[in-house]
Amino acid sequence: MRRSLNHKVTGFTALLLLAFGALSSCFYLYSYREGVRKELTARGVTMAESLAMSVDEGLASENVDLISHINKISYAQDVVLAQVFSTVWIAYDAYPKNEMGVPPSERAVQYFKGHQKTLFFDDGTHVEFYSPVFYHDYNKSQDSRFIIGYVRLQLSPAQANAALGRAIIVNVLLFLVLTAVMIAILTTCIRRTVLTPLVSLQRSVGRSLNDELPQKVPVGEDDELGVLSRSFNKMCDALEQREASLNEQKALLEEEVLERMSAQDALLEQAGHLEEEVRERQAREAELEAKNAELERFTYTVSHDLKSPLITIKGFAGAVLKDLAVRRYNRMDGDLRRVMDAADKMGLLLNDLLELSRIGRITNPPVPVDMNALAAEVLAQLSGPISQSGAQITVQPELPEVYADRPRIAEVLQNLVENAIKYRGDRSPVAIEIGSREPDGKPVFFVRDNGLGIAPEYQETVFGLFNKLDARTEGTGIGLALVRRIIDFHGGRIWVESEGVGMGSTFVFTLPGAPAPAATTAGGET
Structure with a gap:
């Protein structure tokens, strides 16, 4: 206490x-x-x-x-x-x-x-x-x-x-009375002569502890306490002068700090602009490098894959000329049919390349897309291949709605389902599931099958141009590249999940959800 x-x-x-x-x-x-x-x-x-x-x-x-x-x-x-x-x-x-x-x-x-x-x-x-x-x-x-x-x-x-x-008894009573009187007299004298100056000093010092300047105390008699009071008052005068000097220096420093902060803000703003320009330039350079690399792959692939049907056409056209020279008409029918097949393959390849080049140039405005209705339309269009393969396809109810180019997303589902049917291997029956999940509160769509599966080392290259998992299957190998181009154009991401060959595969992709409704003004305009 x-x-x-x-x-x-x-x-x-x-x-x-x-x-x-x-x-x-x-x-x-x-x-x-x-x-x-x-x-x-x-x-x-x-x-x-x-x-x-x-x-x-x-x-x-x-x-x-x-x-x-x-x-x-x-x-x-x-x-x-x-x-x-x-x-x-x-x-x-x-x-x-x-x-x-x-x-x-x-x-x-x-x-x-x-x-x-x-x-x-x-x-x-x-x-x-x-x-x-x-x-x-x-x-x-x-x-x-x-x-x-x-x-x-x-x-x-x-x-x-x-x-x-x-x-x-008399002595004790008298002693108590005299003691009480003496205590009162002595304490009063001590308070007036000693405690009052000390309390004044204590209060004044207490003000300095609260970040305030101490106040001067009254000077009493010319004794030790009086000398202490005068010394304390001199200290108060010195502190006041120092406080005034510090305030003046503080004002100058604050002004200098404001000027430096203003200059620093200007430098930071310039640095921000420069960093933004650098990031934009780096992004453009990265995009340009990616496009150049894709163009190189595209050029190489086109020159490689178009060369094969041209060689076929040229070879069988020469055979037809020889047959005409010697009048062997019975062989000309087969040679001409092979020429037509090679021309059809080249036409299909050119159509796919044309479709791939149009992604990002010819687009439809994004609209809310009911994924369940879209999946039903795609499956109706693929009813022939589905019935021929005996595939069993299930669609999860209440798929999330997205905001996208509806025809392009239909192409994504169509290509993924066709691939699942095409690369089914020896599995019978083929089981395909279209669904979604929300690992982080955002919808993620998937197309899962029980087909051939994809080895880990090929799970990234399958999205390249003309990359086919099975060369014996029909098609040009552009389907997954087209799917990836469409998903990238929508700002989404696509990847494949598979435990290995023969274990089936799951193609997973993300799409943006519907945007928040715009605020309405008092006049009813958005």
Whole structure:
């Protein structure tokens, strides 16, 4: 618990006064007790010696009647016992009478074997006095002093103790009152002379802890606290001057910082423009490199794949010329049919290449596309190949809606389903599933089959031009390249998932969803 300096000073003053008062009271009570004890001892000695003088005549004449006036000692209320003994310590009389048989103290008996002065001691409950009784011969000019008996007195210290108790109570009450008055006076003086300047200093220093300038404190007397107050006031003046200087420097620094920040913002803006230009240029360069690489592959593939049907046409055309020269008309029919097949293959290849080149140039505006309805239309168009292969095709209900070029997306589904039927291998029946999933809250479509499957090393190259998994199958090998071009044009992504050859494959692609509706103005225009 935190105590203030005021409480500490008051407590210390109170403890100091209490300690001083307690020591003074103890000394006073000790002195009072010693005075009472000395007074009681002196009175007891006087009473014992007086009694001894009053009974000396009775003891000298052995006249008990002269001794009996010992009862007169009862006027002293603190006398408990009074006895008169012979020299051999035989009791002649006692007060009170029933205490006649109380024997003397062995200490007194031993003492008077070698002494003649009055003996007194405290036995714990009473103070005992023994005084010798001397014989006095009054008829002679010189006293004849010898002991003819002894007097014993027991005094009770009860009255003295009662008086001591009353003195203790009065002293304690007086001490408490004086202590309270002294504490009040001293604490008031200390507060005015010491605590008030210190509290002022503490409050002023506290302001500096709250990020405020300390205030000057009043200067009192010309003592240590006054010197401290003046020094503190000088420190306050120095702090005010330093604060003013710092504020001026702060304003200059803030102005300089604002100028630098403005220049930095301008540099950052320029840097941002430059970075954006660099990114755009890098993107254009990457796109150009990709297009150049694709063009090189396209050129190579076209020159390679078109060369084969041309060689076929040229070869069988030469055979036809030879047959005409020798009039072998029966072989000309087969040669011309092979020429027609090669020309048809070349025409199909050219049509596919033309279709591939048109992606990105001839497009339809994007519209909301119901994927379930689109899948139903595509399957209806492929009903012939589906029935011939015996394929079992399932479409998940409630496929997500997309926002795309509807005819192009139909081409995507058509190519993927045709590939699944074409590369079915020896599986019977063929099982194809069209569905979707949402791994990250965004729709992902897939076409899954149980066909040949694709080895991991070919899962990326299958999307290249004229790449066919099985050369024995019909087609030009442009279908998956066309699918990828359409998906890329829509801003989506396509990939294949397969555990290996013979394990089936799943072609997965993403498409953008429907855009958020535009906000409507108060006039109803969007």
